[in-house]
Amino acid sequence: METFEGKVWLLGDDIDTDIIIPTEYLALKTVQDMAPYAFSPLRPELAGQITPGDIIVAGKNFGCGSSREQAPEVIKALGIRCVIAGSFARIFFRNAINNGLLLIENADLHDAVAEGDRIEVRVGSEILAGGRSFPISSLPQNLLDILEAGGLVKAMQKLNGIR
Secondary structure, three states: OOEEEEEEEEOOOOOEHHHHOOHHHOOOOOHHHHHHHOOOOOOOOHHHHOOOOOEEEEOOOEOEOOOOOHHHHHHHHOOOOEEEEOOEOHHHHHHHHHOOOEEEEOOOHHHHOOOOOEEEEEOOOEEEEOOEEEEOOOOOHHHHHHHHHOOHHHHHHHHOOOO
């Protein structure tokens, strides 16, 4: 079981893929080039404040909207360790896992933390925040294998002995 700690960035409900990475920045050459513009319609300063290992805690329906793969890729490029939300749009959930970004569903955490809090995540077990424990479900082993490898392509390369 993996355990890590990170600083919370708090977002609300219905954070769609146009907020995560606006359409006008999709023409940039790399996801790294796009990263400074992440969340800019909502909070233009946010991408510049995030540091590697930070955690996004959001409300329900995170990642709704279009199915663009750049949305989870840009979150990962910012160094976000995981996104914890009340719920995720299904296509975003799968795109995130396929790109090696850990997502955790928990409906209660959002209202129990403040931006800047530090929380501990025990993958497949619980989140510790403010002296409270928030149980989380474990992911199936096949999804954990994809995350551990850094994404679906890398997991398939590992499975097939390709490096």
